[in-house]
Amino acid sequence: MPPRTDLTTFHTHLLSSRRIMALCGAGLSAASGLPTFRGAGGTWRNYEATTLATPEAFEADPGLVWQFYSMRRHMALTAKPNVAHFALAELARRKGGDGGFRTLTQNVDGLSARANHPPETIDYLHGHLFDVKCSSQSCDYKVQDFRDPIIPEFAVPLAKRSLAQRAPGPEPDAPEGEDEQLVYDESAPLEPIPKERIPKCPKCNNLLRPGVVWFGEILDEDMLVSIDRWIDSGVDLCIVIGTSGNVIPAAGYAHQIRQSGGKVAIVDLDVNAGGWQGGKKAFDWVFEGDASKIVPELLRPLVGEITIPDDDDDAAAAVA
Ligand code: OAD
Numbered sequence: 001m002p003p004r005t006d007l008t009t010f011h012t013h014l015l016s017s018r019r020i021m022a023l024c025g026a027g028l029s030a031a032s033g034l035p036t037f038r039g040a041g042g043t044w045r046n047y048e049a050t051t052l053a054t055p056e057a058f059e060a061d062p063g064l065v066w067q068f069y070s071m072r073r074h075m076a077l078t079a080k081p082n083v084a085h086f087a088l089a090e091l092a093r094r095k096g097g098d099g100g101f102r103t104l105t106q107n108v109d110g111l112s113a114r115a116n117h118p119p120e121t122i123d124y125l126h127g128h129l130f131d132v133k134c135s136s137q138s139c140d141y142k143v144q145d146f147r148d149p150i151i152p153e154f155a156v157p158l159a160k161r162s163l164a165q166r167a168p169g170p171e172p173d174a175p176e177g178e179d180e181q182l183v184y185d186e187s188a189p190l191e192p193i194p195k196e197r198i199p200k201c202p203k204c205n206n207l208l209r210p211g212v213v214w215f216g217e218i219l220d221e222d223m224l225v226s227i228d229r230w231i232d233s234g235v236d237l238c239i240v241i242g243t244s245g246n247v248i249p250a251a252g253y254a255h256q257i258r259q260s261g262g263k264v265a266i267v268d269l270d271v272n273a274g275g276w277q278g279g280k281k282a283f284d285w286v287f288e289g290d291a292s293k294i295v296p297e298l299l300r301p302l303v304g305e306i307t308i309p310d311d312d313d314d315a316a317a318a319v320a
Contacts, residue, residue: 002280003280003281005287014298016236017237019100019102020091020100020102020235020236020238020239021102021257022105022241023104023239023254024088024104024241025105025243025244026243027243027267028082028085028111029107029109030242031292032085032109032111034072035049036242037050038244039244039273049068052064052068053214055216062193062198062209063153063193063194063198064192064193066150066193067156070150071184072129073148074148074156074184076111077148080111080114081111081112082291083295084241085115086307086309087303088112088117088241088295090299090303092117092121093118094302102230103123104123104250105123106125106247106250107124108124108212110128125223126213127211127213128212130146131143131144131211131212132144132145132199132208134203134208135206135207136204138204139206141201141204158183158184159188195207219249224249227253231253231257231260234262235257238258238263239264239266240268241266242269242291244268244275244276245282251275254282255277263284264284265284265286265287266282266287267291267294267295267298
Protein backbone atom coordinates (compact mmCIF):
# COMPACT_ATOMS: atom_id res chain seq x y z
CA MET A 1 0.00 0.00 0.00
CA PRO A 2 1.42 3.44 -0.86
CA PRO A 3 2.06 5.69 2.13
CA ARG A 4 -0.72 7.95 3.28
CA THR A 5 -0.44 11.69 3.14
CA ASP A 6 -3.50 12.72 5.13
CA LEU A 7 -3.53 14.26 8.59
CA THR A 8 -6.70 12.51 9.70
CA THR A 9 -5.38 8.94 9.75
CA PHE A 10 -2.07 10.17 11.17
CA HIS A 11 -3.81 11.99 14.03
CA THR A 12 -5.94 8.96 14.82
CA HIS A 13 -2.83 6.84 15.17
CA LEU A 14 -0.98 9.57 17.09
CA LEU A 15 -3.74 9.78 19.67
CA SER A 16 -3.87 6.02 20.15
CA SER A 17 -0.06 5.68 20.43
CA ARG A 18 1.32 4.85 23.84
CA ARG A 19 4.97 5.30 22.92
CA ILE A 20 6.20 7.74 20.30
CA MET A 21 9.67 8.43 18.98
CA ALA A 22 10.95 11.38 16.94
CA LEU A 23 14.05 10.80 14.85
CA CYS A 24 15.53 14.11 13.75
CA GLY A 25 18.13 15.32 11.28
CA ALA A 26 19.45 18.52 9.79
CA GLY A 27 16.14 19.30 8.02
CA LEU A 28 14.61 20.10 11.43
CA SER A 29 16.96 23.07 11.75
CA ALA A 30 16.88 24.11 8.09
CA ALA A 31 14.10 26.62 8.67
CA SER A 32 16.28 28.15 11.39
CA GLY A 33 18.77 28.89 8.62
CA LEU A 34 21.30 26.14 9.33
CA PRO A 35 22.81 24.25 6.40
CA THR A 36 22.12 20.55 5.94
CA PHE A 37 24.85 18.00 5.23
CA ARG A 38 23.81 16.68 1.85
CA GLY A 39 22.14 18.13 -1.22
CA ALA A 40 21.63 21.88 -1.53
CA GLY A 41 23.54 23.56 1.30
CA GLY A 42 25.72 20.49 1.85
CA THR A 43 28.91 22.10 0.60
CA TRP A 44 31.19 24.59 2.29
CA ARG A 45 33.79 26.41 0.20
CA ASN A 46 33.81 23.58 -2.36
CA TYR A 47 34.24 20.91 0.30
CA GLU A 48 31.53 18.34 0.82
CA ALA A 49 30.50 18.90 4.44
CA THR A 50 30.60 15.15 5.01
CA THR A 51 34.28 14.91 4.02
CA LEU A 52 35.27 17.37 6.74
CA ALA A 53 33.42 15.47 9.46
CA THR A 54 36.06 12.78 9.77
CA PRO A 55 39.06 12.03 12.00
CA GLU A 56 41.16 11.79 8.83
CA ALA A 57 40.27 15.34 7.77
CA PHE A 58 41.21 16.61 11.25
CA GLU A 59 44.49 14.72 11.16
CA ALA A 60 45.34 16.17 7.74
CA ASP A 61 44.31 19.77 8.41
CA PRO A 62 42.94 20.50 11.90
CA GLY A 63 42.84 24.23 11.13
CA LEU A 64 40.50 23.72 8.17
CA VAL A 65 38.22 21.41 10.13
CA TRP A 66 38.11 23.92 13.02
CA GLN A 67 37.26 26.69 10.53
CA PHE A 68 34.40 24.57 9.21
CA TYR A 69 33.08 23.89 12.73
CA SER A 70 33.65 27.52 13.77
CA MET A 71 31.33 28.50 10.94
CA ARG A 72 28.74 25.97 12.12
CA ARG A 73 29.12 27.14 15.73
CA HIS A 74 28.73 30.77 14.67
CA MET A 75 25.64 30.01 12.60
CA ALA A 76 24.08 27.89 15.33
CA LEU A 77 24.63 30.66 17.88
CA THR A 78 23.04 33.23 15.58
CA ALA A 79 20.14 30.95 14.67
CA LYS A 80 17.00 30.47 16.73
CA PRO A 81 15.01 27.31 17.33
CA ASN A 82 11.98 27.14 15.08
CA VAL A 83 8.43 26.16 15.90
CA ALA A 84 9.12 22.45 15.21
CA HIS A 85 11.81 22.41 17.92
CA PHE A 86 9.31 23.99 20.33
CA ALA A 87 6.54 21.54 19.36
CA LEU A 88 8.80 18.55 20.02
CA ALA A 89 9.89 20.07 23.34
CA GLU A 90 6.26 20.53 24.35
CA LEU A 91 5.41 16.94 23.45
CA ALA A 92 8.38 15.80 25.52
CA ARG A 93 7.05 17.77 28.52
CA ARG A 94 3.56 16.31 28.13
CA LYS A 95 4.41 12.73 27.28
CA GLY A 96 8.11 12.18 27.93
CA GLY A 97 8.02 11.99 31.71
CA ASP A 98 6.52 8.51 31.83
CA GLY A 99 8.59 7.23 28.90
CA GLY A 100 5.85 7.87 26.34
CA PHE A 101 8.01 10.04 24.09
CA ARG A 102 11.68 10.07 23.21
CA THR A 103 13.59 12.12 20.68
CA LEU A 104 16.74 10.93 18.96
CA THR A 105 18.51 13.72 17.16
CA GLN A 106 21.53 13.69 14.92
CA ASN A 107 21.74 17.47 15.20
CA VAL A 108 24.61 18.98 17.12
CA ASP A 109 23.43 22.60 16.86
CA GLY A 110 21.94 22.98 20.35
CA LEU A 111 18.61 24.31 19.03
CA SER A 112 16.50 21.62 20.73
CA ALA A 113 18.10 22.46 24.08
CA ARG A 114 17.46 26.15 23.44
CA ALA A 115 13.80 25.30 22.81
CA ASN A 116 13.89 23.87 26.35
CA HIS A 117 13.54 20.26 25.23
CA PRO A 118 13.70 18.29 28.50
CA PRO A 119 17.20 16.76 28.51
CA GLU A 120 16.08 13.40 29.89
CA THR A 121 13.86 12.80 26.85
CA ILE A 122 16.38 13.45 24.09
CA ASP A 123 19.47 11.60 22.90
CA TYR A 124 22.13 13.54 21.01
CA LEU A 125 23.41 10.76 18.78
CA HIS A 126 26.21 12.79 17.22
CA GLY A 127 27.26 14.85 20.23
CA HIS A 128 27.30 18.61 20.65
CA LEU A 129 28.79 21.42 18.60
CA PHE A 130 29.52 23.36 21.78
CA ASP A 131 31.50 20.59 23.43
CA VAL A 132 35.25 20.77 22.96
CA LYS A 133 37.22 17.65 23.73
CA CYS A 134 40.71 16.19 23.50
CA SER A 135 41.57 14.52 20.21
CA SER A 136 43.47 11.77 22.03
CA GLN A 137 41.33 8.68 22.56
CA SER A 138 43.14 7.95 25.80
CA CYS A 139 42.24 11.34 27.32
CA ASP A 140 38.76 12.13 28.69
CA TYR A 141 39.05 15.93 28.69
CA LYS A 142 35.77 17.54 27.56
CA VAL A 143 34.23 20.96 28.31
CA GLN A 144 31.30 23.02 27.12
CA ASP A 145 32.49 26.14 25.31
CA PHE A 146 30.11 28.64 23.77
CA ARG A 147 32.73 31.22 22.81
CA ASP A 148 32.59 32.54 19.26
CA PRO A 149 35.36 32.33 18.25
CA ILE A 150 37.29 29.99 20.56
CA ILE A 151 40.53 31.65 19.47
CA PRO A 152 40.84 34.77 17.27
CA GLU A 153 42.12 32.69 14.32
CA PHE A 154 38.81 30.79 14.26
CA ALA A 155 36.73 33.95 13.82
CA VAL A 156 34.42 33.57 10.86
CA PRO A 157 34.63 36.27 8.18
CA LEU A 158 31.64 38.57 8.31
CA ALA A 159 30.32 41.00 5.75
CA LYS A 160 27.57 43.58 5.83
CA ARG A 161 24.51 42.55 3.93
CA SER A 162 21.38 44.49 3.22
CA LEU A 163 18.43 42.98 5.09
CA ALA A 164 16.34 43.55 1.99
CA GLN A 165 18.50 41.04 0.09
CA ARG A 166 18.80 38.65 2.97
CA ALA A 167 18.49 34.97 2.08
CA PRO A 168 16.11 32.89 4.21
CA GLY A 169 17.85 32.08 7.45
CA PRO A 170 18.29 33.11 11.07
CA GLU A 171 16.41 36.22 12.04
CA PRO A 172 18.79 39.13 12.25
CA ASP A 173 19.34 40.76 15.62
CA ALA A 174 19.61 44.18 14.05
CA PRO A 175 18.10 47.03 16.06
CA GLU A 176 14.92 48.45 14.61
CA GLY A 177 15.54 50.87 11.79
CA GLU A 178 18.84 49.34 10.77
CA ASP A 179 18.79 47.94 7.28
CA GLU A 180 22.10 46.05 7.33
CA GLN A 181 23.42 43.14 9.31
CA LEU A 182 26.69 41.23 9.59
CA VAL A 183 26.45 37.78 8.06
CA TYR A 184 28.90 34.97 7.43
CA ASP A 185 30.88 35.79 4.29
CA GLU A 186 31.67 32.58 2.43
CA SER A 187 33.51 34.46 -0.34
CA ALA A 188 36.18 35.90 1.98
CA PRO A 189 39.48 34.02 1.60
CA LEU A 190 40.47 31.77 4.50
CA GLU A 191 43.93 32.00 6.00
CA PRO A 192 45.39 28.54 6.64
CA ILE A 193 45.82 27.92 10.37
CA PRO A 194 49.02 26.09 11.30
CA LYS A 195 48.81 23.14 13.71
CA GLU A 196 50.75 25.06 16.38
CA ARG A 197 47.85 27.52 16.71
CA ILE A 198 45.20 24.88 17.43
CA PRO A 199 44.19 24.97 21.12
CA LYS A 200 45.75 22.19 23.20
CA CYS A 201 44.30 19.92 25.84
CA PRO A 202 45.20 21.25 29.31
CA LYS A 203 45.45 17.66 30.56
CA CYS A 204 47.67 15.99 27.95
CA ASN A 205 48.66 18.71 25.45
CA ASN A 206 47.16 16.96 22.42
CA LEU A 207 45.02 19.04 20.05
CA LEU A 208 41.50 19.97 21.09
CA ARG A 209 38.70 19.15 18.65
CA PRO A 210 34.96 19.68 18.34
CA GLY A 211 32.95 17.35 20.60
CA VAL A 212 30.90 15.88 17.79
CA VAL A 213 30.86 12.35 16.44
CA TRP A 214 32.64 12.00 13.14
CA PHE A 215 32.25 9.38 10.43
CA GLY A 216 33.90 6.14 11.42
CA GLU A 217 33.63 6.94 15.14
CA ILE A 218 31.71 4.97 17.70
CA LEU A 219 28.62 6.42 19.32
CA ASP A 220 28.26 6.49 23.09
CA GLU A 221 27.77 2.87 24.13
CA ASP A 222 25.50 3.55 27.15
CA MET A 223 23.26 5.77 25.05
CA LEU A 224 22.92 3.08 22.37
CA VAL A 225 22.05 0.40 24.92
CA SER A 226 19.44 2.64 26.50
CA ILE A 227 17.89 3.43 23.08
CA ASP A 228 17.80 -0.26 22.13
CA ARG A 229 16.04 -1.12 25.40
CA TRP A 230 13.49 1.63 24.86
CA ILE A 231 12.75 0.55 21.30
CA ASP A 232 12.56 -3.11 22.31
CA SER A 233 9.80 -2.20 24.75
CA GLY A 234 7.67 -1.22 21.76
CA VAL A 235 7.21 1.97 19.78
CA ASP A 236 3.77 2.62 18.29
CA LEU A 237 4.80 5.60 16.17
CA CYS A 238 8.11 6.89 14.87
CA ILE A 239 8.16 10.35 13.29
CA VAL A 240 11.21 10.87 11.11
CA ILE A 241 11.97 14.57 10.66
CA GLY A 242 14.41 16.04 8.14
CA THR A 243 16.97 13.30 7.85
CA SER A 244 18.11 11.76 4.59
CA GLY A 245 18.46 8.31 6.15
CA ASN A 246 22.04 7.91 5.02
CA VAL A 247 23.63 7.41 8.40
CA ILE A 248 23.25 4.51 10.78
CA PRO A 249 22.29 3.76 13.47
CA ALA A 250 19.76 6.61 13.14
CA ALA A 251 18.27 5.45 9.84
CA GLY A 252 18.11 1.86 11.06
CA TYR A 253 15.84 2.73 13.99
CA ALA A 254 12.95 3.70 11.71
CA HIS A 255 13.27 0.42 9.84
CA GLN A 256 13.54 -1.57 13.08
CA ILE A 257 10.41 0.03 14.53
CA ARG A 258 8.40 -0.68 11.40
CA GLN A 259 9.55 -4.29 11.32
CA SER A 260 8.37 -4.68 14.89
CA GLY A 261 4.87 -3.50 13.95
CA GLY A 262 5.15 0.22 14.74
CA LYS A 263 4.07 2.84 12.21
CA VAL A 264 6.56 5.27 10.72
CA ALA A 265 5.87 8.74 9.32
CA ILE A 266 8.38 11.01 7.60
CA VAL A 267 8.49 14.79 7.29
CA ASP A 268 11.02 15.88 4.68
CA LEU A 269 11.36 18.22 1.73
CA ASP A 270 12.29 15.40 -0.64
CA VAL A 271 11.97 11.81 0.58
CA ASN A 272 13.04 10.15 -2.67
CA ALA A 273 16.34 12.07 -2.68
CA GLY A 274 17.29 10.43 0.61
CA GLY A 275 18.94 7.10 1.19
CA TRP A 276 15.84 5.29 2.45
CA GLN A 277 15.65 1.76 1.15
CA GLY A 278 12.38 1.49 -0.73
CA GLY A 279 11.99 5.28 -0.91
CA LYS A 280 8.57 6.43 0.19
CA LYS A 281 7.42 2.82 0.57
CA ALA A 282 9.56 2.64 3.71
CA PHE A 283 6.92 4.80 5.44
CA ASP A 284 3.28 4.63 6.49
CA TRP A 285 2.84 8.39 6.11
CA VAL A 286 4.82 10.80 3.97
CA PHE A 287 4.52 14.54 4.58
CA GLU A 288 6.69 16.42 2.11
CA GLY A 289 7.49 20.00 2.95
CA ASP A 290 9.16 22.20 5.52
CA ALA A 291 9.41 20.59 8.96
CA SER A 292 8.79 23.89 10.74
CA LYS A 293 5.36 24.06 9.10
CA ILE A 294 4.41 20.38 9.16
CA VAL A 295 5.60 19.16 12.57
CA PRO A 296 3.41 21.57 14.58
CA GLU A 297 0.43 20.47 12.46
CA LEU A 298 1.18 16.80 13.05
CA LEU A 299 1.52 17.21 16.81
CA ARG A 300 -1.31 19.69 17.32
CA PRO A 301 -3.77 17.19 18.88
CA LEU A 302 -1.24 16.50 21.64
CA VAL A 303 0.50 19.85 22.08
CA GLY A 304 -2.07 22.42 20.95
CA GLU A 305 -1.06 25.66 19.26
CA ILE A 306 2.67 26.31 19.56
CA THR A 307 4.02 29.82 19.63
CA ILE A 308 7.66 30.81 19.73
CA PRO A 309 8.62 32.83 22.80
CA ASP A 310 9.52 36.42 21.87
CA ASP A 311 13.11 35.97 22.86
CA ASP A 312 14.98 32.74 23.45
CA ASP A 313 17.83 34.41 25.35
CA ASP A 314 16.70 32.81 28.59
CA ALA A 315 16.65 29.40 26.96
CA ALA A 316 20.13 30.04 25.54
CA ALA A 317 21.32 30.96 28.99
CA ALA A 318 19.82 27.75 30.35
CA VAL A 319 21.98 25.76 27.94
CA ALA A 320 25.11 27.64 28.87
P1 OAD B 1 21.23 15.46 5.54
O1 OAD B 1 21.81 16.73 5.07
O2 OAD B 1 21.80 14.19 5.02
O3 OAD B 1 19.69 15.42 5.23
C1 OAD B 1 18.85 16.49 5.52
C2 OAD B 1 17.45 16.12 5.14
O4 OAD B 1 16.60 17.20 5.49
C3 OAD B 1 17.26 15.87 3.65
O5 OAD B 1 16.51 14.68 3.48
C4 OAD B 1 16.49 17.09 3.17
O6 OAD B 1 15.58 16.79 2.11
C5 OAD B 1 15.73 17.46 4.41
N1 OAD B 1 15.34 18.87 4.53
C6 OAD B 1 16.04 19.98 4.15
N2 OAD B 1 15.39 21.08 4.50
C7 OAD B 1 14.24 20.69 5.11
C8 OAD B 1 13.15 21.35 5.71
N3 OAD B 1 13.07 22.68 5.75
N4 OAD B 1 12.16 20.61 6.24
C9 OAD B 1 12.21 19.25 6.21
N5 OAD B 1 13.22 18.57 5.66
C10 OAD B 1 14.22 19.26 5.14
O7 OAD B 1 21.27 15.51 7.12
P2 OAD B 1 21.11 14.34 8.17
O8 OAD B 1 20.24 13.26 7.64
O9 OAD B 1 20.77 14.97 9.45
O10 OAD B 1 26.70 13.27 10.94
O11 OAD B 1 22.59 13.81 8.22
C11 OAD B 1 22.88 12.79 9.11
C12 OAD B 1 24.29 12.91 9.59
O12 OAD B 1 25.18 12.93 8.48
C13 OAD B 1 24.61 14.21 10.31
O13 OAD B 1 24.28 14.19 11.67
C14 OAD B 1 26.08 14.30 10.16
C15 OAD B 1 26.12 14.00 8.67
O14 OAD B 1 27.30 13.71 8.16
C16 OAD B 1 27.97 13.39 11.33
O15 OAD B 1 28.61 14.41 11.18
C17 OAD B 1 28.51 12.18 12.01
